[in-house]
Amino acid sequence: MSAEASGTPPLLEVEGVSKGFPGVQALDDVRLDLRHGEVLALVGENGAGKSTLMKLLAGIYTPDAGVFRMNGRDLLLDGPRHAQEQGISIIHQEFNLMPDLTVAQNIFIGREERGAGIFLDDRALNRRAQDLFDRLGLALDPAEPVERLTVARQQMVEIAKALSFDAKVLIMDEPTAALNDAEVDVLFELIRRFRSPETGVIYISHRMEELARISDRITVLRDGRYIDTLVTAETDQRTVISLMVGRQLAGDDRPTGSAPAGEPVLSVRGLSTKRLLRDVSFDVHAGEILGFAGLMGAGRTEVARAIVGADRRDSGVISVRGREVQIQSPADAARLGIGYLSEDRKQLGVLLERSVRENIVLASLKDYLGALGFVRDRRIETTGREYVQKLRIKTPSTAQLVRNLSGGNQQKVVIAKWLAKDCDVLIFDEPTRGIDVGAKEEIYGLLRDLAGQGKAIVMISSELPEVLRLADRIAVMAEGRLTAVLDNAAATQENVMDYATRFSAEGTITR
Amino acid sequence: MSPTTTPQRSDTPSTSAYAAVDAGTPRFARLRGSLQQLLAAASLIVIVVFFSFASSHFFTANNLISILTAATVTGILALGTTFVIITGGIDLSIGTVMVLCGVMAGVFLTYWGWPLWAGVAATIVFGGLIGLINGVNVSVLGIPPFIATLGMMLIAAGLSLVISGTKPIYFNETPEFQSIMNLSIIPGMRFPLGVLIFIVMIVIAAVLLSKTIVGRYTFSIGSNEAATALSGVNVRRWKIIIYTMAGLFVGLAGVLSASRLSSAQPTGGMGLELEAIAAVVIGGTSLQGGKGSIVGTVIGALIMAVLTNGLRIISVPQEWQSVAVGVVILVAVYLDMLRRRRAG
Secondary structure, three states: OOOOOOOOOOOEEEEEEEEEEEOOEEEEEEEEEOOOOOEEEEEEEOOOOOHHHHHHHOOOOOOOOEEEOOOOOOEEEHHHHHHHHEEEEEEEOOOOOOOOOOHHOOOOOOOOOEEEOEEEEEHHHHHHHHHHHHHHOOOOOOOOOOOHHHHHHHHHHHHHHHHHHOOOOEEEEEEOOOOHHHHHHHHHHHHHHHHOOEEEOOOOOOOHHHHHHHEEEEEEEEEEEEEEEEEHHHHHHHHHHHHOOOOOOOOOOOOOOOOOOOOOOOOEEEEEEEOOOEEEEEOOOOOOOEEEEEEOOHHHHHHHHOOOOOOOOEEEEEEEEEEEOOOOHHHHHHHEEEEEEOOHHHHHOOOOEEEEEHHHHHHHHHHHHOOHHHOHHHHHHHHHHHHHOOOOOOOOOOEEEEEHHOOHHHHHHHHHHHHOOOOOOEEOOOOOOOOOOOHHHHHHHHHHHHHHHHOEEEEEEEOOHHHHHHHHHHEEOOOOOEEEEHHHOOOOHHHHHHHHHHOHHHHHHOO | OOOOOOOOOOOOOOOOOHHHOOOOOOOHHHHOOOOHHHHHHHHHHHHHHHHHOOOOOOOOOHHHHHHHHHHHHHHHHHHHHHHHHHOOOOOOOOOHHHHHHHHHHHHHHHHHOHHHHHHHHHHHHHHHOOOOOHHHHOOOOOOHHHHHHHHHHHHHHHHHHHOOOOEEEEOOHHHHHHHHHHHHHHOOOOOEEHHHHHHHHHHHHHHHHHHHHHHHHHHHHOHHHHHHOOOOHHHHHHHHHHHHHHHHHHHHHHHHHHHHHEEEEEOOOOOOHHHHHHHHOOOOOOOOOOOOOHHHHHHHHHHHHHHHHHHHHHHOHHHHHHHHHHHHHHHHHHHHHHHHHHHO
């Protein structure tokens, strides 16, 4: 299947493609070739550049440099519709469906069957959809509203829509994320059917064992660069993972991972949620940093949100200093000294349009009320200045709007807010997302200092080197379960990645 | 969108691998969509029955016709605005723009002496023009619909006063103007032409929404605007078209309301938009967009008209009528939320 007749250009070729965003070089001189009739897996860690490459191929972004070729001819991809018309169809991770429309209406949106004038001919549309389903062997009802379909069937609709464009190249982004085993089988059968001497599939997935089942070759990206392409039959999971992870570990300043002593400050037992989490249990001690590693969607953020009561827990016991506590909302959590620093800083962490000092005292405003409930501005200013100095927040004054601060300094403001609240447990969700390298170092130092002062710190990060460098112990999650808690000394990028891809036997997260 | 049912696996060996996801959704689930309409229709019937027993003056041909007459102007406003609301938008300007259209009818017919047909057509087109401006403000300038149409609401209210010199305009040049609404079309009964126009507009709106490309994109935009745009639909253009269309309905309502009073009253209109929106919402159209129907809107408009009429007939003071309508809106929307939560 993989051998291309010599001289024939590949079905799709990507050459020297680069794409930068302010502050990040998402793709740097990336290449890739998809041969006729093959399934090419595209793998890489979070942030390796897979989705950027996808969006370039979808015509959503335009590349800064590089060329795309299809069957040897240069391709210009001008907008999503244009890419589809040239034979490139993409099935995104989050579906692009209109839930209120029927299956057939979704598939042919923008390409309706018209009767006279502005009138629609939905019968013809349904027939057209039915023909398509017959051809693909799909059991879908064209007239069924999409919102009534299960996720698996919605995905079938997406695939049918992609194929209705007479796609030559089908790109699938984590297509099995929401499917159960039987549904995965159906999906693979569809892919096999789609595959022909004129077509090819680019398959993005984190699930190693799927790659072995469905792919012919595997292309690895890391840090926005092309690393290697392997023939699936001639390689193994270890090799692929080590290529994905690749990087040298940062320095010798890794924590020693001394066994935590004493009573845990925060302990979580049997935490489960309806949607994702299954029986998560762990402890955090004073003075330690517990890192959470895992792939996107593994449930790390969900753990944090469930602990602080931002999401509903189905079961689970949370204890603070050995005493069981009831946390129904982030306000309860804050009262108990648990601060959650969201990954979505701009949406959930700071008030961009308010001043630095207002943000700092926001969570503890009650302490700044004088007689009759008036806010005591002078004390707020004192506290604001104290933390600006302590955390070295770069701002001309405490009255500066947070909007005007850099990402790193905004993050410091959030940290100051929880310090002002006098929290003992600080849960950092992606504390260095979107901040530049220098500021990252400062945040790392700050987290270490806080642990040194006896705070218990939980750090969630998608950057494995960051976790390895900072965390005393590392909790690894996969599909809502905790698959390992490793001492730093015992952790390597390889074994963490191994635990992060340990999917359960059923392989799904649907109930 | 969350998986409500996991596909059942068939126990018997199946002919194709696809049988695994072949279990599908039960047919009866499809009925759920029309439940809100059934509910609204049932409430309408309950209210009608209640008033019929409460007063012998209620369930008479004449009174039923006067309910329809009362529902006509708000109803036509509600028809047009149903489209806007299904796209996930809102139009707060329809009440005062309707008044402005009435004033413009006065300008065309009385001040400028245009023939009746030209004045009426120009008035409707004028309404469409205002809708076009709303549409451009929303989809090209990107002003949120609430703000864009709030601005237009105030502009129209002011312009009506400016243009008319704050005085009513009478249709002295074209006395037949008042027939558009009031002409009795069934001998022996006072069944006004306006009600017939209302019924025709209901049919037109229902066909537009369910059978044409306009309706399809109305639902599609409200259901998932980004996905619609990604599918190559020119969402901006269609939104302008939809707001313009709603404006044409407003123009017609302006003609009918001025015709009913035989004069263009430059004041008022404010609050009418909320009555129209209430009718739409009672009829099961979601303010989040993506869901709604013309039948629902008509039932909603009738519920409001029947309540107002019935409460007056059983001598409930006017102050209380407003309270009752408010309660109905809350109950209707709450029931709808319950239904959605269960379905979702």
